[in-house]
Amino acid sequence: MQEATPAPRSAGGPQAPKTVSIRDVAKEAGVSHQTVSRVVNGHPKVKESTRARVLDVIAEMGYTPNRMARALAGGAVRSVTVLTSDTSLYGASATLKGIEEAARAADFAVGISVLDTGAAQQPADVAARVSRPGEAVLVIAFDAPGVQAWQALPVGFPAAAAVERPEDGSPGDRPQLWLDDRAAAAQATRYLLGLGHETVRYLAIPSSTTRVGRRTEGWRDALRAAGKPLPEPLDAGWSPRSGYLTARSLLADPSVTAVLCGNDDLALGVLRAAREAGRDVPGDLSVVGFDDAPHAAYAHPALTTVRLDFEGLGRGCFGLLHRLLEPDTAPALPLWAEPELIVRESSGPAPSRRDRPKG
Amino acid sequence: MQEATPAPRSAGGPQAPKTVSIRDVAKEAGVSHQTVSRVVNGHPKVKESTRARVLDVIAEMGYTPNRMARALAGGAVRSVTVLTSDTSLYGASATLKGIEEAARAADFAVGISVLDTGAAQQPADVAARVSRPGEAVLVIAFDAPGVQAWQALPVGFPAAAAVERPEDGSPGDRPQLWLDDRAAAAQATRYLLGLGHETVRYLAIPSSTTRVGRRTEGWRDALRAAGKPLPEPLDAGWSPRSGYLTARSLLADPSVTAVLCGNDDLALGVLRAAREAGRDVPGDLSVVGFDDAPHAAYAHPALTTVRLDFEGLGRGCFGLLHRLLEPDTAPALPLWAEPELIVRESSGPAPSRRDRPKG
DNA sequence: AGGGGTAGTGTGAACGGTAACATTTGCCCT
């Protein structure tokens, strides 16, 4: 732990940084400040020669529009605040990355505000996080705090969200995007069933709403469609530790041969529990994760998982918001990848009856 | 991949969101707007009864100061832009988390801007990322792009940084903080040496400067001090894959019994390479990581690593900046934890000669 | 020649705050 001596307070020395404003440019170019504003904002009715001259002066003087003033004056905000709960989770952080990328490309500033997990999100709280009334907001609503924040946002608000599922009743047409977790979970489950497992257990991440999560639904869908027994899903948290604790009791049951996890971290915990229980993965037990976090491929055994294009989702969300804010100039919505099952080492054929450890 | 129909453009309907300004509050409370401003900013010379009344009205009307206007008017900026390169790396994201936490506590808005890795950071580029001339900046400079951005920042700029190492020559007193990586690496190395290993190999993360990294230095220090052979450090990247590839050739050498890695991700890769090479960890080979990322405890075997308090570092950096910006009101610098060696399963006594696989 | 559109430009007033200075009030002192 070290600290350099702080630099002396900038005492507004002889050479004040001298910010160059739109009026400075105007004077230099011999036009009114409003004309400069028009040039900067690409207004069509400016004579070509004037535009060129102004642009020259701008380049020469190194003028940059002041975002604050621009926003204050009621112009385009060009700034988004991302509301998210836990950036240490892969899904959220990858989505954020996508948003930032797209926002930067569109010359938007991006702010970030982390939601307190636990505390319910009051409309007033949420509003207070936004720098300016009317400032745009992007919510990463994969968990309960996120969804609450999203719902707490006044409807007129320029905002979009990445959600786990679209809201049920209520105004169903808010600008929001989601990945098809349900189909992805169903696909993973079918894969395991196809390997000969009699059924698949599911370790659920916390649901973002009062209803059961989409991934849980997908898992159920597949089980039902295959006419397999449908056990209770197991409620877990987000962390490896949570997966470990939940799996410890589950794996005492020798009939459990396949476990689908709500995310890769849980799967990591399950892997450890399996090791401790003396269960060979994938020999005795197949474990499948979700998300394809960066470390999933380097677990032991390497995790079979479902790759989700969170970055693409983030880009999409920003695009949605952009289109909302600037319907005429915003580019078309970018595409993102479908969920994809990545088969690695942690899953395999169901153990044949005689190999299976005796109950 | 799904998309809800975008909400119709908010057409400024009958009930415009009607933002409540300082003048609205003033009128309602029967005072001048300036008095409201004074109350909001905790100016001392306001009569207690007036203050109470104004505060009541503020609460009642739900007034929130407009950040933009405040900044425009030349008040305190109360906003930081964090410059970072790769948020998917644990160190950077944890530091960001700490910054955000401290910033929120101090009622600062935080913006984020991701540096292009690869491209050199030009002063102009960096300046352009900042919303307003004079806006404060916090740089997470653990890698080369970060350091370049930090160096490209004009000296007068209100900025602070979390760095791998303090800059060498140059103005050595810029506001910056760092964790004692060097001591931490030395500690880990001593620990391994104490376990009987003849020497320790080191997989280096890329250095943030032209010089060798601090962790590398610490490792060298310990080896030298113990009079042990000092092999060349191995240059790796940041990812598990990089650790895997680097370790693959290294582990062919049976005399290698202890590997220290520049981060936990590299260690994950080494673990996999060890498995493939038929090396038992920790029996034949000890592997030690760095950072104590969340998944380190759930690797197989669980990683021995050095816990670094990145969140604390982030809080500290923000505190440094805060003190710079508001010397009179900013609280004292928060403390953060010293690096700490966390011994788990991936390290153990050096194999005795006769156990060691034959070269 | 006068009327009407339109391209190009300028003017003044916001936007919501803070800073600097002006003003009012109340108290103490001589």
Place this chain on the structure above:
DNA sequence: AGGGCAAATGTTACCGTTCACACTACCCCT
């Protein structure tokens, strides 16, 4: 009683931008 001072409050200007509108040319039409 009047001068001096400090506390409490009000007034005005300004930050850098956009918006709404006014204005000037100029062209086209009848």
